[in-house]
Amino acid sequence: MRISIFGLGYVGTVSLACLARDGHHVIGVDIDASKLAMMRDGCSPIIEIGMRELVAEVVASGRVEVTDDVAAAVHGSELSFVCVGTPARPNGSQDLRALEGLGVQLGQALATKPAPHVIVVRSTVLPGTVDGVFAPLVETHSGRRCGDGFDICFQPEFLREGTSIRDYDAPPLTVIGAESDRPVRQLRELFGKLPCAFVVCGVRTAEMLKYDRCSRRDGSRVHGHATQHFHCISPAGLRVRRVLPAEGLARPVARRCSARRGRPGSRRRPRE
């Protein structure tokens, strides 16, 4: 498959190297000229076990290109991974400037691409960001709606620095948040053979799953998570019980959360 990867930071570089290792042709895109130059020379822009050797090998194979030309990368690939940074601001909100800027550029590139294209957002975002922020920018600047020649989906990344190649090859699960078939087909082709469950759900559910794992990694307890789900999912228009079972959390926890959505003090489970 011909794949473009936007953002050659930690996630983008690991994805680029592993996809090229697996035989795909990969175009790496970044706004940082020094990262492009390193990659062109066969050097890894990140420090990670095994990455120096892997980048040298895949660049030598001829399956890796790099560019800062967004339109050329979109036109030269059928699927794009978005791996730009989404750092936290001091007030706890996310800095989405890189994601928003890229949404504009991808939209402009798609405006002149007749062939079908799939955009896979891999950056970590709060639930609702893909549908509420990123997709509208792509639609506005392409002059087309999602589903009309391009699709946008969300695939959370579960890499951990230090073990990223191993995590890429054996993730805890593969989650595809998509509202149409084309992205699921293509991502199943890329990741369907990995030794883990392949979960297909809605975009917002997938965003929530990633958000949950981040907060759990930060030390929250299961019940704390369930409470977060209760608070966070409702504004995003999701149902608690669609997220928790996918993560393997205990059924009673999901039931307790559902119950809390009913009248205060009520023991009756509300309808979903």
Ligand SMILES: NC(=O)c1ccc[n+]([C@@H]2O[C@H](COP(=O)([O-])OP(=O)(O)OC[C@H]3O[C@@H](n4cnc5c(N)ncnc54)[C@H](O)[C@@H]3O)[C@@H](O)[C@H]2O)c1
């Ligand atoms: N680092 C991790 O362990 C990890 C794990 C899972 C998920 N994530 C998430 O993945 C995303 C990327 O993380 P990272 O650590 O790789 O970030 P990073 O900051 O290391 O890299 C982001 C890259 O994107 C580039 N960039 C910015 N705007 C661009 C544009 N318009 N076009 C092309 N490139 C652009 C930057 O120059 C930079 O090289 C974040 O949302 C992060 O939360 C990170």
